[in-house]
Amino acid sequence: MTFTTQSPHSLHSLHIGGAATAFLAATFLTLAFAFSGPAMASPGGHDDKAAEKFSFGYPSPAAKADQEVRIAALDTMRFDPPAIKVKAGSTVKFIVTNKGEVVHAWSLGTIKEQEEHEEGMEDVPMSKMMTHMNGEANGFVLKPGETKTLVWTFTKDGEIQYACHIPGHYASGMYGSITIESGGQKMSHGHKEMHQNGSH
Numbered sequence: 001m002t003f004t005t006q007s008p009h010s011l012h013s014l015h016i017g018g019a020a021t022a023f024l025a026a027t028f029l030t031l032a033f034a035f036s037g038p039a040m041a042s043p044g045g046h047d048d049k050a051a052e053k054f055s056f057g058y059p060s061p062a063a064k065a066d067q068e069v070r071i072a073a074l075d076t077m078r079f080d081p082p083a084i085k086v087k088a089g090s091t092v093k094f095i096v097t098n099k100g101e102v103v104h105a106w107s108l109g110t111i112k113e114q115e116e117h118e119e120g121m122e123d124v125p126m127s128k129m130m131t132h133m134n135g136e137a138n139g140f141v142l143k144p145g146e147t148k149t150l151v152w153t154f155t156k157d158g159e160i161q162y163a164c165h166i167p168g169h170y171a172s173g174m175y176g177s178i179t180i181e182s183g184g185q186k187m188s189h190g191h192k193e194m195h196q197n198g199s200h
């Protein structure tokens with residue numbers, strides 16, 4: 001008797017259960033897609049990992065430079081010139097030549113980043129010195145006589161450095177300063193300035 005009255009209920013609940021299971025499965029799939037979505041899309045629309053890596057700008061190899069800066073690396077453990085000025089929002093083509101007879105390096109970074117890079121050099125064996133900047137977006141190693149270029153867009157004002165991290169060189173003063181001045185086509189404060197500058 002109990003069996004007969006429960007039987008329709010069982011069937012009924014089985015039916016509901018089936019629908020609920022299907023619903024839950026659909027919900028789970030939707031959630032699964034919802035969760036996989038952001039992981040597959042590039043965050044913030046920036047494909048270049050360097051765009052997130054550097055606080056002061058990003059490499060822009062295809063961009064037309066607003067300014068060209070030639071820098072010489074010298075065996076006196078100096079860069080010539082030792083200081084430059086650029087504008088926030090501008091793209092600068094750096095043309096760096098090793099005019100010395102030993103290997104030098106050149107890379108952009110905040111003063112903090114340059115100090116950290118210098119500390120990291122303790123782990124780089126001499127045999128890896130020529131290749132340790134390979135794949136880095138912000139600089140390179142130069143053989144004697146070699147010239148390399150880097151096109152970089154500066155996004156905000158501040159003080160950064162270009163530095164040589166061949167052991168002993170940075171400590172000897174082989175770095176230069178870049179003053180990034182505001183007042184150009186400033187990109188760090190969103191679209192307002194870009195629209196204002198868009199008329200000319």
Ligand SMILES: [Cu+2]
Binds near residue numbers: 165
């Ligand atoms: Cu050097």
